[in-house]
Amino acid sequence: MKMIDNRSGFEVLDRRECLRLLAGEDVGRVGVVEAGSPLVLPVNFGMDGDIIVFRTGPGTKLSEARGHPACFEVDHFDRESKAGWSVVVRGRMEEVTEHSPALLARLAHLAEPWLEGDRTHVVRIVPSSITGRRVPGPRP
Amino acid sequence: MKMIDNRSGFEVLDRRECLRLLAGEDVGRVGVVEAGSPLVLPVNFGMDGDIIVFRTGPGTKLSEARGHPACFEVDHFDRESKAGWSVVVRGRMEEVTEHSPALLARLAHLAEPWLEGDRTHVVRIVPSSITGRRVPGPRP
Numbered sequence: 197m198k199m200i201d202n203r204s205g206f207e208v209l210d211r212r213e214c215l216r217l218l219a220g221e222d223v224g225r226v227g228v229v230e231a232g233s234p235l236v237l238p239v240n241f242g243m244d245g246d247i248i249v250f251r252t253g254p255g256t257k258l259s260e261a262r263g264h265p266a267c268f269e270v271d272h273f274d275r276e277s278k279a280g281w282s283v284v285v286r287g288r289m290e291e292v293t294e295h296s297p298a299l300l301a302r303l304a305h306l307a308e309p310w311l312e313g314d315r316t317h318v319v320r321i322v323p324s325s326i327t328g329r330r331v332p333g334p335r336p
Numbered sequence: 337m338k339m340i341d342n343r344s345g346f347e348v349l350d351r352r353e354c355l356r357l358l359a360g361e362d363v364g365r366v367g368v369v370e371a372g373s374p375l376v377l378p379v380n381f382g383m384d385g386d387i388i389v390f391r392t393g394p395g396t397k398l399s400e401a402r403g404h405p406a407c408f409e410v411d412h413f414d415r416e417s418k419a420g421w422s423v424v425v426r427g428r429m430e431e432v433t434e435h436s437p438a439l440l441a442r443l444a445h446l447a448e449p450w451l452e453g454d455r456t457h458v459v460r461i462v463p464s465s466i467t468g469r470r471v472p473g474p475r476p
Contacts, residue, residue, distance in 0.1 A: 204453045204454075223413045223420070225376055227374035227376035227407070229372070233426065234406060235367065235374075236367035236376050265373035266374060267375050269365055273363045310474075313345045314344075
């Protein structure tokens with residue numbers, strides 16, 4: 197059964213479908229609050245169950261947001277069909293420390309970035325909510 | 337001359353190139369702060385000069401964020417080449433009111449959404465900063 201949000205026209209996706217869509221993507225966008233203002237930046241990421249894992253450099257704006265609420269968004273929209281979907285994860289950003297070297301190594305590998313740089317910090321977003329919606333495209 | 341950020345490996349894009357890239361996209365992501373937590377949602381948008389314009393419904397989370405700082409992100413990444421770019425606009429979110437009906441009509445048309453719903457509120461983000469970066473893909 198499809199759940200449709202009558203006001204917006206979106207189809208509501210269940211958690212299982214959201215996790216499936218997340219697992220198929222390489223790039224998502226992390227939202228954090230920096231000095232009271234929102235900041236959204238794209239990252240390469242991997243999934244560890246329902247947890248978002250990515251890497252960042254020391255002293256970056258994303259690294260500074262550890263311990264704070266974060267949002268993570270992935271989507272895929274097609275201009276031709278005007279259809280697509282998005283998944284939004286809200287939760288808390290945590291840094292994975294060297295106190296757990298085996299975990300650190302496993303997660304660092306999961307979240308291999310396209311651009312290495314000095315992205316040595318492994319960060320994860322532990323979800324408090326995972327929501328998704330699909331834009332079905334215009335009716336024929 | 338290409339500006340490369342040595343730490344991250346990104347190529348830094350100038351404002352003119354950022355505006356060109358913004359003008360070529362239909363979907364971007366708006367970041368706002370909701371009760372202290374970041375929220376990122378995709379929207380259809382248009383550009384009015386360097387101002388981001390989009391539509392939303394009354395009482396939505398994005399509508400509630402008017403008068404507050406906002407962030408807007410667009411990107412395009414290619415999984416095969418591991419290359420891509422992103423542009424991030426930070427500024428203030430304002431609602432365009434019916435006090436300026438001609439402006440309202442023009443902006444509403446600029447920001448025609450794929451899914452009509454009741455997206456009757458026209459919102460704009462007036463930029464305080466526009467930054468962009470390109471991931472050049474792995475060296476051959």
